[in-house]
Amino acid sequence: MRIVRNVMLTVGLAALVALGAGASTADSAPKVEKKLTIGFVTHFVGNPFIKQVAQAARDAGKDLGVNVRITGTPGFDPAAQLKIVQDLFASGADGVSTSITGDSMATGLNTLIGQGKPIVQFNIYSSRIKGPYVGERSVVDWAILGKMVRKEMGGASAKGKVIIGTCAPGFPALVDRINGVKRGLGSGLDIKGAFDVTGDPTKNFTAWQQLIAANPDAKALIGVCAQDLENLGKLNKQNGNKFITGGGDPTLGNLAALANGTGLVSIGQTGYVQGYLPIKMIVDALRSGKKLPNSGFISSGFEVITKKGAVEDHGLPPISLATIKKFQTNSAAQKAYYHRLFFAKGKFVNWRAHVEPIANASR
Numbered sequence: 001m002r003i004v005r006n007v008m009l010t011v012g013l014a015a016l017v018a019l020g021a022g023a024s025t026a027d028s029a030p031k032v033e034k035k036l037t038i039g040f041v042t043h044f045v046g047n048p049f050i051k052q053v054a055q056a057a058r059d060a061g062k063d064l065g066v067n068v069r070i071t072g073t074p075g076f077d078p079a080a081q082l083k084i085v086q087d088l089f090a091s092g093a094d095g096v097s098t099s100i101t102g103d104s105m106a107t108g109l110n111t112l113i114g115q116g117k118p119i120v121q122f123n124i125y126s127s128r129i130k131g132p133y134v135g136e137r138s139v140v141d142w143a144i145l146g147k148m149v150r151k152e153m154g155g156a157s158a159k160g161k162v163i164i165g166t167c168a169p170g171f172p173a174l175v176d177r178i179n180g181v182k183r184g185l186g187s188g189l190d191i192k193g194a195f196d197v198t199g200d201p202t203k204n205f206t207a208w209q210q211l212i213a214a215n216p217d218a219k220a221l222i223g224v225c226a227q228d229l230e231n232l233g234k235l236n237k238q239n240g241n242k243f244i245t246g247g248g249d250p251t252l253g254n255l256a257a258l259a260n261g262t263g264l265v266s267i268g269q270t271g272y273v274q275g276y277l278p279i280k281m282i283v284d285a286l287r288s289g290k291k292l293p294n295s296g297f298i299s300s301g302f303e304v305i306t307k308k309g310a311v312e313d314h315g316l317p318p319i320s321l322a323t324i325k326k327f328q329t330n331s332a333a334q335k336a337y338y339h340r341l342f343f344a345k346g347k348f349v350n351w352r353a354h355v356e357p358i359a360n361a362s363r
Contacts, residue, residue, distance in 0.1 A: 039088035041098035042072030056275025078102030097278035120278035136269035138176030146184020160219035165197035167225035233257025268303025296355040
């Protein structure tokens with residue numbers, strides 16, 4: 001009996017040792033974390049500026065070790081964008097950054113946010129959405145353009161007619177830009193518009209052509225959409241370069257107008273920050289367990305682009321026109337310049353320190 005009892009104790013101890021060894025091995029094995037997937041939804045697939053923004057989102061994904069799924073709509077379509085965001089989460093996305101082309105997206109997005117889904121707005125926002133926004137400080141930034149046009153017209157003693165055009169009348173983000181231009185132009189000028197010059201590049205050219213025909217005495221022409229300055233430059237050349245023209249975004253066509261002197265200034269909105277930072281914000285929130293702000297605004301910064309080059313925000317060094325032109329076709333060059341904002345002592349390493357009230361986006 002003693003022999004049997006000893007054998008049983010030995011077997012039992014061996015089993016316990018085996019169990020202990022197994023548990024120790026399991027506990028010490030590295031845990032394999034799921035690779036995060038972040039959606040990025042744009043409102044203008046194929047647009048050169050949006051392509052740059054999307055490339056920045058891809059760069060962020062590579063740097064942070066997450067999958068970034070980029071998709072969007074061919075034009076302003078809030079219902080379609082909302083559906084894309086919902087479908088991304090339904091298919092397993094961990095977070096989504098999206099531009100907001102209408103307040104009608106708010107209810108659906110807030111439902112997702114209420115379920116714990118992290119969402120960051122970029123480029124165009126709605127104050128009704130319970131999530132942060134990364135984009136331009138529309139009024140203040142576009143007032144810079146207005147002031148520059150005013151100076152070119154004669155400064156404090158300037159007189160004359162200024163025509164303003166928009167591709168989407170009544171659209172809040174563009175209304176802010178228009179208000180900024182008017183603020184910068186100041187008083188004493190004959191300011192007309194904003195007139196509808198449409199978002200289609202061909203129709204935009206015709207619309208501006210008709211405005212010039214109806215206002216041959218205009219001294220300045222200002223468009224608040226990406227396609228305007230390129231077309232204004234072409235029309236200015238046809239009219240003996242008699243107008244002062246301004247617009248926004250560093251598209252190749254706009255840069256060409258600046259280079260040949262048919263355009264005075266283009267206001268950029270630092271699209272790289274608009275693409276990169278929302279991805280970083282979402283990933284930081286997911287990995288830290290600290291929720292995103294339920295409102296707030298982070299300025300992506302301004303770029304004042306002229307024939308001489310670009311003056312950049314956030315303490316970035318000035319760059320030549322040739323360099324900013326290179327960014328449009330060379331994603332590695334673009335990344336090398338803006339990357340410093342997100343690492344080491346870069347401004348947006350601690351992005352939470354730069355969150356402002358959402359109202360500041362349109363002041």
